[in-house]
Amino acid sequence: METLDEKIPHFIREIITEDNQTNKWDNRVVTRFPPEPNGYLHIGHAKSICLNFGMALEFGGQCHLRFDDTNPVKEEDEYVHSIIEDVKWLGFDWGEHLYYASDYFQQMYDHAIILIKKGLAYVDDQSAEEIRHTRGTLTKPGQNSPYRDRSVEENLDLFEQMKKGEFPDGTKVLRARIDMTASNINLRDPVIYRILHAAHHRTGDDWCIYPMYDWAHGLEDSVEKITHSICTLEFEDHRPLYDWYLNMLEAYHPQQIEFARLNLAYTIMSKRKLLQLVREGHVSGWDDPRMPTISGLRRRGYTPASIRNFAERIGVAKRESMVDMAMLEFCIREDLNKLAPRVMGVLDPLKVVITNYPEGQMEELDCINNPEAPDAGSRKVPFSRELFVERDDFREDPPKKFFRLGPGREVRLRYAYFITCQDVVKDAAGNITELHCTYDPATKGGDSPDGRKVKGTLHWVSAQHALDAEVRLYDRLFTEPDPGAKEDFLSLMNPDSICVTQAKLEPALRNVKPGYQCQFERKGYFCVDKDSTAENLIFNRTVTLRDTWAKIEQKLI
RNA sequence: UGGGGAGUCGUCCAAUGGCAAGACAUACGGUUCUGGUCCGUAUUAUCGGGGUUCGAAUCCCUGCUCCCCAGCCA
Numbered sequence: 001m002e003t004l005d006e007k008i009p010h011f012i013r014e015i016i017t018e019d020n021q022t023n024k025w026d027n028r029v030v031t032r033f034p035p036e037p038n039g040y041l042h043i044g045h046a047k048s049i050c051l052n053f054g055m056a057l058e059f060g061g062q063c064h065l066r067f068d069d070t071n072p073v074k075e076e077d078e079y080v081h082s083i084i085e086d087v088k089w090l091g092f093d094w095g096e097h098l099y100y101a102s103d104y105f106q107q108m109y110d111h112a113i114i115l116i117k118k119g120l121a122y123v124d125d126q127s128a129e130e131i132r133h134t135r136g137t138l139t140k141p142g143q144n145s146p147y148r149d150r151s152v153e154e155n156l157d158l159f160e161q162m163k164k165g166e167f168p169d170g171t172k173v174l175r176a177r178i179d180m181t182a183s184n185i186n187l188r189d190p191v192i193y194r195i196l197h198a199a200h201h202r203t204g205d206d207w208c209i210y211p212m213y214d215w216a217h218g219l220e221d222s223v224e225k226i227t228h229s230i231c232t233l234e235f236e237d238h239r240p241l242y243d244w245y246l247n248m249l250e251a252y253h254p255q256q257i258e259f260a261r262l263n264l265a266y267t268i269m270s271k272r273k274l275l276q277l278v279r280e281g282h283v284s285g286w287d288d289p290r291m292p293t294i295s296g297l298r299r300r301g302y303t304p305a306s307i308r309n310f311a312e313r314i315g316v317a318k319r320e321s322m323v324d325m326a327m328l329e330f331c332i333r334e335d336l337n338k339l340a341p342r343v344m345g346v347l348d349p350l351k352v353v354i355t356n357y358p359e360g361q362m363e364e365l366d367c368i369n370n371p372e373a374p375d376a377g378s379r380k381v382p383f384s385r386e387l388f389v390e391r392d393d394f395r396e397d398p399p400k401k402f403f404r405l406g407p408g409r410e411v412r413l414r415y416a417y418f419i420t421c422q423d424v425v426k427d428a429a430g431n432i433t434e435l436h437c438t439y440d441p442a443t444k445g446g447d448s449p450d451g452r453k454v455k456g457t458l459h460w461v462s463a464q465h466a467l468d469a470e471v472r473l474y475d476r477l478f479t480e481p482d483p484g485a486k487e488d489f490l491s492l493m494n495p496d497s498i499c500v501t502q503a504k505l506e507p508a509l510r511n512v513k514p515g516y517q518c519q520f521e522r523k524g525y526f527c528v529d530k531d532s533t534a535e536n537l538i539f540n541r542t543v544t545l546r547d548t549w550a551k552i553e554q555k556l557i
Numbered sequence: 558u559g560g561g562g563a564g565u566c567g568u569c570c571a572a573u574g575g576c577a578a579g580a581c582a583u584a585c586g587g588u589u590c591u592g593g594u595c596c597g598u599a600u601u602a603u604c605g606g607g608g609u610u611c612g613a614a615u616c617c618c619u620g621c622u623c624c625c626c627a628g629c630c631a
Contacts, residue, residue: 008579009571036631071630128629137627139559173629183560185627194629213631234625237561258562260624265568271631313580315570317563320624324568327581337594372594403592412590446590457590522591548592551583 007058010316012051012257016059016228025227029061032226033087034068034101034217037079037201039271040286040293041086043307043328044262050311051259052230053092064097064224070216072200080201082286086294091304101211101220102202108211108219109163111249112174112192116155120248121192122148123158124175131173134180135188141181142188148177162195165208169195174209178244186241190214218242219251226254232261233318262314263322266476267292268484282493283477289529289540290477290497300474301517301527301542306335322481329543336517336525336542341369341376344414344459345505345520345539347471349388351463354419356438357385362462365445367415381506383416386463388504390522393458394435396424401552403455405435411456414521418443418454459521466504469537471526473499509537517542 007013020027031052035045056063065087069075087094115121124131124147136142150158162172174193182188192215197208211219221229229242236258246253263269269292277283277291286293289300297307310331314323344367364380389405398406405411410420423436442449446457475497477483483492509518516528524544532538 014573034631038631068631074630131629132627135627137559140627141559142627170629185560188627191629196629210629212629217631233562235631237626239561260563313569315580317570319563319570321569324581327569330581333593342591342593368590371589371591401592414590454590456592459591519591519593522593524593545591545593550592552592 008312008315011318012055012228012230012259012316013058015255015257016055019227020059028225028227029056029059030064030225030227031056031061031230032064032066032221032224034066034220035083036068036071036074037076037083038071038074039079039275040082040295042269042271042274042291042293043264043297043310044269044292045086046090046294046307047262047311047314047316048230048232049087049090049092050308051316053087053094054311055228055230061227062097063092063094064099064226065094066097066099066220066224067101068213068217068220069100069102069200069202070211070213072196072198072210075201077201082295086298089298089304090294090307097224099220099224100202101216102200104216104220104223105203105207105211107223108216109209111219111251112159112211112215113156114249115176115192115245116159116174117152118248119152120177121174122150122155122177123162124148124173124189125171128170131191135185136180138185144180145175145189148189159193162193162209163207165197167195169197171195176215176241176245184237184240186214186238187244190241214238214241215245218245218254219249221254222246222249222251225252229254229256231256231258233258233320258318259316260318260320263320263482263484264292264328265322265325265481266478266483267325268478268489270484273484273489276490282490289472290474292477299530300540301336301525302332303335303339303517306332309335325476332543333525333546336519338372340517340519340525342367342371342521343506343509343518344381344461345469345471345503345509345523345526346388346390346459346461346466347473347501347503347520347523348391349504350391350394350432350435352387352389352419352435352437352460354385354387354417354439355422355436359385361385362465365415379508381415381508382462382465383413384462384464387413387460388463388466389413389435389458389460391432393456394421394432396432399553399556401556402549404458405456410454411458412443412446412454413439413460414457415446416444416460417441417446418448418452459523461504461506463504465507467507467509467537469503469505469509469539471501471503471539471541472529473501473541475499503539505537510534512537519545 033052053063124145134143173191175189178187180188193209239256287295287299362384367381369376394405417439419437419439425434478492479494483489514530525542526539529538
């Protein structure tokens with residue numbers, strides 16, 4: 001597995017290095033990636049995955065994949081499968097260490113009993129609403145529950161009855177007995193167990209009480225002997241609770257470390273909102289190529305290495321930030337530039353007739369597959385009298401610095417010939433339908449023996465040999481940098497986030513299969529979509545090439 | 558406004574009292590049969606105010622701004 005050579009220093013790397021020096025964990029490094037299976041993984045999770053697996057790899061440790069499945073009403077098997085697939089695809093290996101929080105339900109229950117016996121937990125009969133009211137506010141302390149001082153025996157008995165299903169949902173909870181006046185709200189007698197008569201995707205109807213995150217998570221980390229429990233910033237003020245539980249239980253006690261989650265401009269990272277996009281059909285699914293999900297990026301043509309490199313480049317810190325999409329795009333271009341074979345495809349075809357080229361003649365021209373990879377060799381591409389070029393490569397009235405085709409202008413057809421535009425053919429409405437050009441037979445292959453220079457080189461395909469294909473061009477999903485900040489984020493969706501065109505491709509692409517990636521010269525990197533068939537080729541544009549001309553043109557306007 | 562965090566180029570992110578670095582982006586130039594790639598050059602930053610120090614992004618004081626927390630979600 002290849003990732004960036006340069007390791008950018010960050011505080012977590014530093015902590016682990018220091019822990020190893022001081023022998024804090026007997027030189028063990030055990031991390032974990034603990035997703036809740038209630039949605040598909042996104043690029044923000046990729047950052048966490050790369051961090052957790054990356055640290056384990058770098059320090060010769062181990063990273064566990066653990067499903068934090070403590071809430072049966074939101075979790076589904078489909079999600080665990082997608083998560084497994086995505087983490088694997090990113091290139092990481094958890095070995096034997098695939099775990100589920102639900103595997104620890106009995107242990108968690110046993111530990112709860114220990115807590116009760118220590119007088120540190122009690123069964124509360126208050127309703128959710130009452131609990132909310134007595135919790136106090138940010139500035140006002142809470143009040144003790146009237147059930148707070150039940151005897152250990154009564155708590156034990158009630159808790160057992162809760163487990164046996166003798167109470168309906170919401171009628172009782174088990175709470176930690178900490179401090180209702182704590183300035184940290186998480187410490188105001190947090191709920192440990194709630195009653196939920198719901199089928200769990202793995203344990204079925206075995207349980208009708210389910211542990212809350214804070215109770216479950218520390219215990220999971222503890223039984224797995226995690227050393228560094230890395231999570232995001234919003235759990236910072238849960239750490240005192242994490243520590244309290246483990247201390248009271250006198251259990252093995254990992255160190256929780258928080259870092260800033262990834263925010264990417266012009267997209268959203270909230271699972272809830274992503275789910276909404278899927279459920280309401282604003283996108284085609286979790287793997288819609290416009291989605292910031294791992295599966296969406298994969299379908300879009302992003303490679304695992306590009307995502308890992310991205311994760312390394314953006315670094316790890318505690319300050320909230322918004323990463324530029326340009327960074328991600330740079331990473332995928334960088335990777336695909338080395339790997340992707342070049343091919344010619346015309347996205348918006350304009351017919352060109354080479355008037356002095358013999359009718360019925362065809363020749364096969366040598367084209368280099370990848371100038372970045374000499375070993376990739378070359379291929380033959382058919383050339384004939386009628387071709388397609390990109391409509392945008394011709395201007396009837398060329399602006400300044402436009403090097404492409406225009407009336408009377410000469411350009412090179414890549415690997416083919418120099419051609420000169422002689423005539424512009426239009427329909428009754430004035431639309432350009434065809435260009436009549438002449439070619440210089442002496443320039444075969446694309447070089448002029450007389451040393452004549454030409455400023456533009458165009459890609460092309462032979463009309464009679466061309467393949468038809470559907471090409472899907474993607475743009476950012478939202479029109480504003482931080483759509484997630486608005487509740488009404490749907491109104492910020494980019495109406496042009498997908499644009500479908502009928503393209504003409506060189507025939508070598510006839511048998512490509514889903515997942516195949518290439519560069520359409522001068523246009524961008526593309527991959528064959530999973531819905532593509534031999535009869536109906538479908539390509540997704542992964543990312544455009546850097547486009548200097550577009551910038552120049554932008555400035556002219 | 559109680560508690561917990563965070564403020565360094567446009568965007569990410571380094572520096573651990575000793576020359577404010579790198580990447581992306583941007584601009585310009587070179588190379589080029591992709592206006593791609595590659596190469597070179599350049600621009601731009603320590604939240605404000607005090608203090609300590611020979612020396613402060615870093616330490617102290619003070620102010621400001623931003624983020625998170627009042628689920629029987631994670």
